[in-house]
């Protein structure tokens with residue numbers, strides 16, 4: 250079974266951030282493997298451990314994003330492809346979906362796996378965009394994957410409950426981080442990752458040069474969200490404070 | 506005249522409030538800009554739903570009715586959307602953010618070579634598209650965004666706008682649609698719904714959310730009792746959905762659902778940014794936590810510092826008294 254997992258390097262949401270003149274200022278060195286993609290890698294590893302096969306990770310991003318590719322290899326992915334961008338193109342989900350679809354257009358695989366969304370933007374678009382561009386059957390927001398006889402059985406979190414869906418090969422799935430706890434790379438894994446093959450290709454090589462007017466969504470700037478002020482803290486005798494707050498919710502807030 | 510199209514989300518034969526919020530916003534934008542506001546219902550009983558929609562003021566209601574839409578499946582939904590967009594030629598297609606709309610938003614945009622923006626908290630029209638806001642970085646900050654072209658396809662976070670009733674004599678138009686089972690490609694085998702009889706979280710006026718400190722049956726019983734007194738939806742943090750104590754559909758936050766109730770009560774929830782991302786728009790926030798430094802207290806209107814097992818019994822008792830009067 251051949252799994253491709255699309256992984257993205259994203260800024261660490263825990264890194265201190267600041268907004269100045271509408272621009273987001275953040276430590277450029279604090280980046281992580283998108284948490285949802287880490288779950289996709291983990292699940293692909295588990296499935297290939299059970300059923301045999303290979304996991305290849307693909308990342309489109311600037312030179313420094315190679316460390317994220319290494320991280321996935323250290324988790325156990327067998328090989329990687331780095332599609333190198335300048336990093337200042339302001340690509341949106343659609344641009345990345347086109348780039349990745351171009352990459353997959355001449356590849357053979359059973360399944361492409363993505364995160365359900367990027368942790369920094371929460372866009373959640375590139376996966377199903379790629380499925381459409383590649384004309385693949387797909388399922389999103391998977392919380393569990395099982396494989397048998399060439400079919401992926403996906404448990405997806407839907408609106409009406411959990412939907413169990415069979416997706417035939419070749420197909421695409423996007424993963425929730427509710428699926429698993431991604432493994433932490435072991436020292437051995439980290440050592441081995443350094444010898445694993447990584448293909449590096451440019452957008453030019455790929456024939457996927459996306460012009461700036463092809464990018465139809467733009468970030469205009471950033472702003473602080475309206476500050477929510479801390480209200481009152483009630484400390485003391487549980488019985489007293491509990492009853493006091495219950496009364497206030499009725500008399501002051503009228504929400505009971 | 507160009508059209509702003511709201512795609513209505515239906516759950517168990519009921520129109521989701523978040524769809525009416527989006528429709529109301531589109532009605533307003535259409536009126537301001539001399540455009541048409543239309544609604545699209547894709548459902549097994551679309552014509553019944555369309556009648557109910559008249560109370561919310563669209564100019565036209567389009568329906569695509571087919572038994573295949575009894576349950577969500579992306580293949581037929583995409584085909585229906587694509588057919589409807591070809592027919593209506595809207596300049597804006599707006600969905601409420603739901604798991605079903607998230608499932609097809611990107612694919613529809615790719616199919617129509619249209620720009621897409623998901624999970625917006627505000628939107629307005631521009632000369633050649635849409636601009637607006639969306640929370641980013643686990644909702645720590647807001648980003649101002651823009652999309653150009655026609656149509657632009659967006660989804661809108663629940664609670665971003667009010668649903669405003671406005672009676673209309675909207676015309677109802679059924680759109681031709683055929684679907685053969687062999688076009689399905691994916692197969693829905695089963696739906697596991699354990700929370701169907703409970704209050705819909707994303708629409709609930711009150712939410713009681715349980716966190717890691719709710720560690721046993723006694724705690725869960727108190728959560729249920731509190732929720733039932735307040736007619737509240739029950740939610741949970743990831744700590745408890747992951748542990749299997751609560752249904753995964755009850756998770757509130759970045760991975761889970763966005764709620765915007767009048768009253769949110771967080772019981773033994775620390776207030777991690779990813780959880781807060783899903784509940785910060787609640788009107789009144791009450792937090793119960795034994796750690797006085799828990800981050801949830803930074804955003805709580807009422808912070809009760811103490812052990813939930815000591816605080817909840819008198820809290821529940823007092824609320825019962827209030828309810829009885």
Ligand SMILES: Cc1cc2nc3c(=O)[nH]c(=O)nc-3n(C[C@H](O)[C@H](O)[C@H](O)COP(=O)(O)OP(=O)(O)OC[C@H]3O[C@@H](n4cnc5c(N)ncnc54)[C@H](O)[C@@H]3O)c2cc1C
Nearest residue numbers: 716717718742743758759760761773775779780795796813
């Ligand atoms: C990409 C990503 C997405 C995520 N998405 C979500 C999401 O959608 N929703 C979500 O909830 N989390 C999400 N998380 C996880 C999140 O970061 C936290 O781990 C999680 O919210 C913690 O849950 P908690 O507050 O219940 O547990 P904890 O952080 O462990 O807090 C438990 C709290 O309970 C208090 N407590 C314990 N016992 C008692 C008692 N007897 N009485 C009173 N108080 C008590 C403690 O003081 C503590 O503050 C996500 C994480 C990532 C990385």
Ligand SMILES: Nc1ncnc2c1ncn2[C@@H]1O[C@H](COP(=O)(O)O)[C@@H](O)[C@H]1O
Nearest residue numbers: 255256309342363364366367373374375
């Ligand atoms: N630059 C990229 N490189 C590799 N995979 C990506 C990239 N951008 C998006 N993806 C994949 O698409 C998913 C959804 O992305 P998004 O639309 O940004 O939320 C991510 O979780 C990744 O799996």
